Amino acid sequence: MKKIELHLHLEGAAPPDFIRSLAGEKRLTLDGVFDDRGAYAYDDFAGFLRCYEGATRVLQGPRDYARLLAEVLERCAEEGVIYVELFVSPEFCGGADLPAWRDHLAAMTEVADAARADGIDSRGIVTAIRHFDPDRARRSAICAAETAGGWITGFGMGGAEQVHKATDFAWSFDCAAEAGLGLTCHAGEWLGPDSVRQALDLGCTRIGHGVRAIEDRALVRDLVERNITLEVCPGSNIALGVYPSWDAHPIARLADAGVRVTVSTDDPPFFHTTLRAEYDRLASTFDWGDTEFRQINLWAAEAAFCDTATRDRLKKEFS
Numbered sequence: 001m002k003k004i005e006l007h008l009h010l011e012g013a014a015p016p017d018f019i020r021s022l023a024g025e026k027r028l029t030l031d032g033v034f035d036d037r038g039a040y041a042y043d044d045f046a047g048f049l050r051c052y053e054g055a056t057r058v059l060q061g062p063r064d065y066a067r068l069l070a071e072v073l074e075r076c077a078e079e080g081v082i083y084v085e086l087f088v089s090p091e092f093c094g095g096a097d098l099p100a101w102r103d104h105l106a107a108m109t110e111v112a113d114a115a116r117a118d119g120i121d122s123r124g125i126v127t128a129i130r131h132f133d134p135d136r137a138r139r140s141a142i143c144a145a146e147t148a149g150g151w152i153t154g155f156g157m158g159g160a161e162q163v164h165k166a167t168d169f170a171w172s173f174d175c176a177a178e179a180g181l182g183l184t185c186h187a188g189e190w191l192g193p194d195s196v197r198q199a200l201d202l203g204c205t206r207i208g209h210g211v212r213a214i215e216d217r218a219l220v221r222d223l224v225e226r227n228i229t230l231e232v233c234p235g236s237n238i239a240l241g242v243y244p245s246w247d248a249h250p251i252a253r254l255a256d257a258g259v260r261v262t263v264s265t266d267d268p269p270f271f272h273t274t275l276r277a278e279y280d281r282l283a284s285t286f287d288w289g290d291t292e293f294r295q296i297n298l299w300a301a302e303a304a305f306c307d308t309a310t311r312d313r314l315k316k317e318f319s
Contacts, residue, residue, distance in 0.1 A: 001290075001293060003275055004081070004083045004300035005262075005275055006231045008264055009087045009158065009267050012268075012269075014269065015269050018068065020038070022058045023058045026060065033055050039269075045190065052267070061104075073122060074115075079275040082119065082121065083120075089129055089140060090104075093105075101147065123152070123304070124153070126143060126152055126154070128141065128172055129157075129158065130160055131164075141171070141172035142175065144175075153181060154182040155173065155177075155181045157169060161195060162191065166198035166199050169202070173185075182305030184207065187208065187210060189237065192215055192216075193212060193216035200226075200228065205228060205229065210230040211237060214253055229262060229302075233263075233264050235277065236266035239271035240271075246281050247285055251286075255295075262297075265278060
């Protein structure tokens with residue numbers, strides 16, 4: 001089945017072998033990043049962030065990011081993905097320095113253009129890092145606004161949801177919105193419904209995760225009425241302990257309530273998953289079939305941060 005993925009972190013999609021190889025080329029030692037089996041090593045969400053940032057420090061410069069994007073897009077294509085949106089932070093691409101970000105972006109855009117010719121389309125979502133603080137987020141927002149258009153079509157925020165309120169970053173989201181970028185924000189993963197409401201107050205039309213909205217019926221109704229799309233990553237939620245099992249995950253209940261849900265992998269090698277595996281588990285757990293998967297991909301096409309021609313083409317794939 002062809003698929004659309006809206007929530008994939010570029011650095012978080014880096015296969016361990018890719019990071020190890022790059023570290024070897026640079027003669028860098030990665031203490032605490034891998035376990036004895038060679039997989040990414042962490043015990044909890046704080047450990048996950050440390051591991052993620054430890055692996056990311058191997059990526060140094062535009063060429064490394066171009067190589068990573070090529071690797072990730074190839075793997076997406078193998079999973080049947082025809083369109084993917086990738087979160088990428090200027091913080092990791094030259095310390096949110098605008099000239100350095102432009103150089104990184106140029107290298108990634110060249111790779112994305114070549115991949116599009118081979119059948120895998122993509123867009124970039126500039127991502128502020130929540131636990132770095134609101135002032136640093138402004139620099140990422142400026143990078144986003146100054147390079148909006150082309151491959152960069154969205155702005156969002158990731159990182160530790162427990163640090164700061166989403167509304168503390170209002171300046172950055174306003175800056176991105178004025179530049180015409182689509183808005184999304186991680187919320188409703190570790191914190192409850194109020195975190196989702198804060199993201200909505202920022203003007204977001206999509207919510208990264210958002211699954212804990214299920215705890216508030218009024219919020220669920222609001223999501224339905226406003227056509228808000230959730231970028232749901234079930235395998236990620238289960239791997240990190242947000243929910244104990246697949247049958248406890250609320251994605252089916254949200255969809256049954258009329259919420260627009262999509263399915264993504266978040267940081268797949270960290271969570272030992274693939275998009276195909278996510279679909280398989282949804283099918284076996286909730287008895288989802290062609291009808292449900294076609295619907296979530298139509299919702300994804302409608303919510304994608306892309307031009308009208310691309311959206312229409314994607315919708316035709318699932319009509």
